[in-house]
Amino acid sequence: FCMAELEQAGPSLTPLPRRVKRMPCCAVFSEDGAFYRAQLTSDDGDGTVDVQFVDYGNSEARTGDLVLTLPPASLNTPLCSVRCSLADIELQQTWPQAVCEQVSTMLTNVAVEMTAVGGEGSAASPFSVRLRLEGQSVAELLCRKNLARPKQSTTSAPASQPASSQPRQSTASTTVASAPATRMAPSAQLPQAAIQVDSNCKGFVVHAETPSTFSVQLNELSGQLDAMSHELQRSRPDRGQTWQVGDLCVAPFSGDGSMYRARVVEMGAAESCKIYYLDYGNTDRCPASSLSPMAPALCKVPALAIKCSLFNVLPPTGTWEGAIFKVMSGIAEAGDEMTINFKQCNGDRWAVRLLDAKGRDLADHLINSKLARRGEQGQASADRRTPVNTSIGMPAAAAVELRSLNLTVGFTDYVTVSYFVSPSEFCCLLQSTEGELETVMAQLGELCTSSSPPSLLTNAEPGVVCAAQFTEDDTWYRAVIGATSSDTYAVVYADYGNSETLPRERVRMLPVSLAALPAQALRCCLQDAVPTSTTWDPSVCAKFEEIVNAGQFKIEVTALPQGGGGVCTVKMYDESGASLSDAFTPATAVLAPTPSIQHTERAVAPTPSIQHTERTASPACGVMTGKLSFFPAPQYFFVQLDNDAEDLATILDTLASAETAYLTVARVGVVCAACASDGVWYRGRISGVDADAITVDFIDFGFTEEVELGSLSDMPEGLCATRDPVATYCRLYGATDDLSLSDDAYATAESFLNKDVELVIKNVGDNSVLEVDVLLAGRSLAQALGIDVSAASQSAAASSVPTSSSARLVVPSAQLPDGPFDVSVWECASPMSVWCQLADDSTSAALEELQAELAEHCASAGVYSNASVGSSCAALFDDDGVWYRATVLQVVDDASVKVVFSDYGNSQVVSVDNLRVLSPQLAKQPSVALRCVLSGYEMHTTDSVDSSLC
16 A cells, blocks of 8 residues: 555655655665665765665665655555564674575565564564474574574473383283384474485485475485384374474375374364375375374484475466476376486475486476476576566565456356357456456556556566556556567456557556456356367357347356366356356357367268268269278278378378477367377367366377377467368268178278278268268278168169258368469459459469369269358359359258359359259369458448448
8 A cells, every 4th residue: 555655656756855864765666666665774975875675674776866755644654574583593793695695595575484582673673583484493494504503592401211211001902002102392303304406316206286396205215214114103193282383293194094204284173284294295184183293213314305396497477377287296196217406405495407217307398398488597486476586675566466366166246248259268257346346447547647657567578467558448457468579568458358469668567556456357168168060150159249248147157277277167147047058059059160279171070979860862973082090980980081191291290390388278179289199199179078088089080089188289380270170071881870790890891991992972961971982992891891882872863852962161261372462353242341363374274274173073963952051062153054162151941042152252042953062172272262351441330331332
């Protein structure tokens, strides 16, 4: 509150009229440009004064124009820092610089437990305090590191009785008979393991959470575990003992019931406590009554779990999240021997390098996989949202953190949707915190538009919280920096979810006082709303957007993201109580691209688990060549066509050489790169997610596997929008779903696998599945399996519906050449919709060749009777009686559809009888028509345009 007052008073502050030592003042801190309360400590007489920031304790030299009069109201707030000295150590008039630096690294900006035992808190008489860091006495830590000497006591402590001198009960029924009679005081400390800086030791990771927090055991100390085992299992609970945080004990582990050395780190309700296992690094909860005092012999052995963090490694965006948790826990579970290089000691934690048996550095692997980034030399990883300068001269308030909303499963509230991509990805604002956000927004706007706004951010890293000025309304919002360049920042607006790239002069520091409210954009995924294939249809997204823009909805959180920072799964209800999920389940949602990955559809049928009904339709024409890539069963299989062989080789080469950017959250329908059981990366589509595994369909081969999240990566650029799935789903012509085959027949079918074959297209059945016979060196697969193909052909010939439906194909969009190019305008519906063709000889020649092939194809192709919106086909143009490629815009009725001619842009209502199946080869060539919008033209508020303008 005091800092906010200083920021607001900044424009009216004046230089000090005179300079007197210890005079209260207001000074600008050099590292963030913010105002802080201070006092003068010296005046050099050369225009420079020394000031101490009284609420933090650090000092620096400032020029006179940066030391201003302190507003009277700011004198009413008590000081927020107090001067202290450590009790229990011998104090010195001066300390070596090296000692000061190590103590600063150990304690600055770290939460500690403090107990005042004397003093007044003044410069002459600082508070004498005892500090505990993660349950350990800081004074004892310093003494063990030879950084300080313990204070000599005027009375001697009572000597401990050796266990052998204590009388024992001889009766077996006495409960104390098996326990050592003498115990160390609960607050005793263990000795430190002798580790030298830059030493290399063999060992392994025993417990890991993040690269900042893991524990290792050294091989050279592992023998101590066996030596302690007998004594540990003899331990018995002392139900009369009163336990406190920091006490040493022997505690049971819930996983196996065995006893281990431990330390109490938290006392909970109902005599429950949280304990830390000293030799393994993990924690557990257990009743206090199950704890046993630690025997003296057990207190002589150092803690075998050495706390570590990776040297020179930082989170990629400010905080650890996503796949890194699984990667680190997997390293601990593997238990592989590693070389541990101890670089430096930071308090009770060592910054280390971990090298595997082949000498590969774990830090390099994490950085190359985009799971971490490299810090400055000598910088260990830290569990912080934003980078914090822990040097002695930085006020602690300069580190700004923006917390996420802390929700639980079952949480409900009314919301408005602030940002929308698809039913799988949108952001909501909670009604319950609307007022708080409005207050923060008002304060931020007033501050950033004042005559003394917050400082501009310079050289900020990704993950830094800031204030950003939105382009569309010039209003200031809270944001988080993503990517950076020399003159721009890409920012995500923390309270709304949208993002944009801004020039650096529109990004400023966010005052600490405005970061208390958590980021309000709740990232959501609608429960059970998934596309039935790889992508969401734009019409479905438009429908969802129209619904959510209508007003408020009630949400219920049904699942939280793994590792935090991800997408919450929610149910949404409208005012009538109807669930929005019902309108966007796979049964009702049209297939279309997922928001993050645009993927062109091709003739890929539903997965083999879908049962298909035979059609008695006249066969489509054509023979294709390729390889059978996968047999779910002899009735159906996946084919890789020879025409796609070059594309497949390029895809696999690109995936093999691409940098891995692991997914942090798996969602059904997302297309990604996936590492299969053979260790090779392929393109995949997530088809199922549960607690144990993620199901992936490998779209270029047809097989399905269960993988872990650590086996999924973002798709490399260029492998989605311009690369169709290579595997085409086909059905063996004449085979029924209940076809029963012998083992020999299965072996016969498998002999066709991965061989060069011919596929004779016989029909296109329900669900747009190609029905084919497979010929290997002239040998028919159907005949080899005993299927009567002639009976199927006669059935088709006897059908009363002489049509066939086409596998769903989509003609790719036109590809733009580099630089300016000439066009011919073919269709102009409005200035917002102008269709052009590239005006060059190569385009004209390609179109002429395409039209000739299309005419020949349509002379024998089947009728496209099962037209669906968005699919491509061949359509007869009424004006000239010529066949052209077209895309279905609307199903008018059972007998007619409206199409747009893909290579020209004009549209027409066409009879279904004048539609033909389009072959994959004819659909593969990109359109030569470009749909354009005139630059600089804005649509009027009405939906129509003056026809004379068109």
